[in-house]
Amino acid sequence: DLLSGGRLDFGVGKGYRHSEFAGFCVPAEEAEARFQESLAVIVKAWSSDEPFSHEGRFWRYDDIVVEPPTAQKPHPPVWIAAGVPDSVRKVAALGANLLLDQFASTEAIGERIALFKAECEACDRAFDPMEVAVARNIYVACDADDASAALARQASIHDRMIERSRGPDGSRRSHIMAYADTPGASEANVLFGPPEEIIAGLQALQAVGVSYVLMSGGEPTRANMLRFAAEVMPAFRPDS
Template identity: 45%
Template sequence: MLFGLFGSAQANSTALGAGIGQGFLDYIDFNVEAEQLGYYSTYLVEHHFTGWGQVSSMLNVLTWLAARTTTLRLGTATMVLPWHNPVLLAEQAATLELLSGGRLNLGVGKGYRHAEFSGFNIPIEEAEARFEECLDVMLKAWGASERFSHHGKFWNFNDIIVEPNLVKRPAMWMGAGSEPSIRKVASRGFNLLLDQFADPKLLRQRIEIFKQAISEQGRVYNPNEVTVARELFIAKDEQDKQAAIERLNTARRRTIEHARAPDKAGGSHILSYAKEGLPPTDTALIGTVAEIRDQLHALKEAGAGYLIFTILGGSRDTLQRFAGEIMPEF
């Protein structure tokens, strides 16, 4: 199995928040240590207008991290395309791919938080169409050997060529949960990002859908092309475990409040699991080493071969103990 990190950082390290909850430079050092401990990758989330100081410029942070590391793969989970100029984003991603020696895992998505779409003054109803147009322009730009023009619904470009020119585009990842969306990921030739909320039974179903879609295209399935996110915290005892769960629920409440539209029920990502309040915490890897080891075996049995962890509170103890006491078994 492969193991990586998944989360965020805060500009102000004195106010811990969701995800890693560390200052930007602390976050860099955290990931440098992760590489040394044998972690395979790190994925940053993109968020705006929270007031929590979360990472809003992922490619900038990952470029800094690329200069401090040599093997760690550098992921976005996800870059929300409806908010970005596709040509500028294609140029920035190509630059990081080049400087990092081909280590970029570019995860892309449509976004789900009401406050962010409202802040950008972009109707969330346009998310799908904006996503598709942005992605089409990016893929065309990376593959173009000659100048081209684009005149679409949201973007217009005249006689352009994206530089730096890439011989091979970055590894592309995309989040999905329903069967149609999973099949769409496979049809694009992208890798699949699966969320941190689905239990092993649902996880198995989603992986099987992806495997079948890959097979129908005549391609060979690689388990490293599916990433499963999970929260992780190694607790000292039951009291420590329950305190970590309460911190996780506090962070999730704040995310839901920021994401939910005031006049609309439901939504995607965490909102689809929060119909009864909060998503269940039993899928999070929070507990003793023995408990987490058992959960990992269940995930492996369900078909998960590549996990990325939000290490709660940015716990160095959890980072180190997982690498030393659990990772070798898998």
């Protein structure tokens, strides 16, 4: 945060893969409690001008100070990943920003944004559409062959994620994997194609309330970003 002059955004999620917990010998059943306690400690550490102590179920600290302090006050923006309604409600109650996953359909994204807005209002919190971000794999293809090759790479990544997200009994442990065996699952909710298709997909997200998109995927990365800037972004300028 200091090196960037106050540009750090802090993104967190409690995790969903069995292997993530097994690797650290942590019961997955403790995920929610550990997440809530650790986030509280981090925010307290950033926000406290004086030494503070913490005694919780998993961690204990006595009279500690985090130095140097963050550039942003009281702390950098906190983004929490959420994919189900109950998690969206918790993000609103915590006063954090909402990060929606790259797997949900445009319709589901719209429903979650509407829920988040309602929950913010119920907590007497002003709703800001820029406090909701949606991740999407985006690749501005040069031609049909380029798009097909990019989708093939994405399918390989998708299949690897499915396998790594299974529990020890082979079951899926997350809503994210629920669509894994549906037709075209590896191509679902990715924006790979010519500029006009990318623009249409982003406009569909915009229509359900999305103002902030996190772009990922689509190698070679630099060339993809340059094409996106030159051929897609002009459609979203205020005067366009």
